[in-house]
Amino acid sequence: MDHWTEWLELFLRWVHIVTGAAWIGTSFYFNWLNNHVRPPEEPTPGVGGDLWSVHGGHFYRVMKFTVAPEKLPKVLHWFKWEAYFTWISGFCLLFVAYYFEAKTMVVDNNVRVLEAWQAIAIGLGTLAGGWTFYHFLCKSPLGKKTPVLSTIVALFLVGVAFGMTQLFGSRAAYIHVGALIGTIMAANVFFVIIPNQRVMVDAMTKGEDPDPALGLEGAQRSLHNNYLTLPVLFIMVSNHYPVTYGHEYNWAILAGLMTVGALTRHWFNLRGQGHKNAYILPIAALGMVGLAFVTKPKSYEDHRPVQFAEVRQIIETHCVQCHSSSPTFPGMSEPPLGVAFDNAAAIQRHAQRINTQAVVSRVMPLGNTTGITDEERDILGAWFYQGANAE
Ligand code: HEC
Numbered sequence: 123m124d125h126w127t128e129w130l131e132l133f134l135r136w137v138h139i140v141t142g143a144a145w146i147g148t149s150f151y152f153n154w155l156n157n158h159v160r161p162p163e164e165p166t167p168g169v170g171g172d173l174w175s176v177h178g179g180h181f182y183r184v185m186k187f188t189v190a191p192e193k194l195p196k197v198l199h200w201f202k203w204e205a206y207f208t209w210i211s212g213f214c215l216l217f218v219a220y221y222f223e224a225k226t227m228v229v230d231n232n233v234r235v236l237e238a239w240q241a242i243a244i245g246l247g248t249l250a251g252g253w254t255f256y257h258f259l260c261k262s263p264l265g266k267k268t269p270v271l272s273t274i275v276a277l278f279l280v281g282v283a284f285g286m287t288q289l290f291g292s293r294a295a296y297i298h299v300g301a302l303i304g305t306i307m308a309a310n311v312f313f314v315i316i317p318n319q320r321v322m323v324d325a326m327t328k329g330e331d332p333d334p335a336l337g338l339e340g341a342q343r344s345l346h347n348n349y350l351t352l353p354v355l356f357i358m359v360s361n362h363y364p365v366t367y368g369h370e371y372n373w374a375i376l377a378g379l380m381t382v383g384a385l386t387r388h389w390f391n392l393r394g395q396g397h398k399n400a401y402i403l404p405i406a407a408l409g410m411v412g413l414a415f416v417t418k419p420k421s422y423e424d425h426r427p428v429q430f431a432e433v434r435q436i437i438e439t440h441c442v443q444c445h446s447s448s449p450t451f452p453g454m455s456e457p458p459l460g461v462a463f464d465n466a467a468a469i470q471r472h473a474q475r476i477n478t479q480a481v482v483s484r485v486m487p488l489g490n491t492t493g494i495t496d497e498e499r500d501i502l503g504a505w506f507y508q509g510a511n512a513e
Contacts, residue, residue, distance in 0.1 A: 123223070124455075131218045138211040142358075145204035146351055152201075153348060157394025159186045168192060189334075190326055198323070202316050209308035216301055220294055221245070226489045230291030244289055245298055252282060252302040253309050260342065268342075275346065279303065279380065283373040291489060292367040293360075296376060300357030303350050310343035348391070352383030364483025365417045375413060382409045419482050425504035430466065430512050433505045437463050437476075440492040451491075458488075466512040473510035476502060 123131070159171030162185070166172075170188035174181065220227045224238035228245065236244070256275065265271055282302060286295035318340045322332035356379050360366055369375050389402040443451040445463045463469045469476070479486035480494070481503035487494055 127218060127222065131215065134211050134215045134218060138208060138215055141204055141207040141211060145208050146355070148201050148204060149347065149351065153391070154394065155184060156186070157391075159184070190322070190332060194323065194326055200316065200319070202311055205308045205311040209304060212301065212304055216245070216297070220297065226491065228290050228294040230294075230489050231493075232490045233287070233291060234289050236289070241290065241294075245294075245301075248282065248286070248298055249302055249305045252278075253305050256306050257309070257313070260346075265342070272346075272349075276380075276384075280373070280377040283376045283380075287373040291485070292372050292483070293485060295372070296357055296360045296367045299376060300354055300360070303354045303357070307347045307350055307354065310347055314343045315340040349384045349387050352387050353380035356380070356383055364478055364485060365419075366413075368483025368485060369417050375417060378409060378413050378416075382406045382413075385409070420503065422500070422504040422507035425500065425507065428501055428505040428508060430505070432501055434466065434469065436494070436498045436502060437469055440487050440494045440498070441480075443492060444488065470510060470512035473506050477506040481506065 155173065159173045162169055162172040166185070168187050168189070168191060169185045171186040173184050173186075175184070176182070221238075221242050224241045228241040229236045229238070255278065259265060259274060259278075260271065264274065279299065279302075283295070283299045286298050289295070290298065318336040322336055325332045357376070360376075366372065366375050366379065385402055385406040389399060389406070392399045392402070437445075442463055443449060444454055445457050445461050447457060447462045447464055449455070449457060461472060461475065463472065476486075481499050484499065
């Protein structure tokens, strides 16, 4: 990645995090509000619940109308730009961080050999196709049966996770599942929640009664977004956790983590509605512990002693094209992230990271462009296990 692209990526990521925080913040706040409004002490016509709060030295009073107020106020705030900008910045980021260098960042030759354009087409097709499938599923008669619908949507997402890991490198596969979920969430706001609200508001302005079906449809999509928040947040930081995406069954690990996220959200929802479901949170926590066990790295206890010369040979064959102070890999002018394996001391100094990247998560060599074998990975792993000496 060249200097200017890196700054562009920095900018986009920053915007993405800020707008994402604003979106999730309002979403959490309104959920919380919905769960905490109580019938007002002095009954007010049309008002189903109200709530007092104090924040930053000021007192606030919010009223929730059962359907709609008699008369609309002059200024009515809508919440949509947070969602739109989160999606737009995320979509640009997908290009800058992944598609600009699709050959190394998306494709993994060990998973499937693809041209850059094929990988990009599959990625974009997954976002568009995934949304279309989801949208028409919700619109179909099945959309009226909440448990059936939720089960199909959950299985569909697991299916996408499986499919992506069969086509892309593991990090790109995870990020595409996250991008699809983010696309579904933002499109729910853009194509359903906001337009329905607009029709309802227009009806009210004309003095007509708004169609309750529109509100119900928006509420359904809102509920889906609610359950998808925690899973999508994990996926967005998953790049920092090679133990997850690096696993042989990485799609199942992802399914497990998404379930943990959705269960946690479920617990908060139920709690907010006054139900005590003490067992859900411990189950989610146990799920997390279970996943930690399942992803336990391979043991090298019984491996034969490894000589440093073998390690050096592997690094020189498979890594220094990129990781040297003067890389020979086309288009690379500096060692990536400053990691260079120029001499024995440097290799030893990076032993831990070599183990994480090339053995545990298997993301290095990037896209396996240099064709490292499983035996060679095992030698690196055993070397690290045996103390990573450099003699
Ligand atoms: C085709 C070029 C290429 C090859 C070959 C390659 N790498 Fe990398 N490596 C990269 C790039 C690009 C990054 C930065 C990735 C990123 O930004 O996430 C990187 C990052 C790393 C990092 C730092 C990751 C971190 O976040 O701490 C380590 C360690 C690493 N590679 C080890 C290796 C090892 C070991 C090999 C050989 C088995 C190898 N790489 C082969 C391109 C390569």
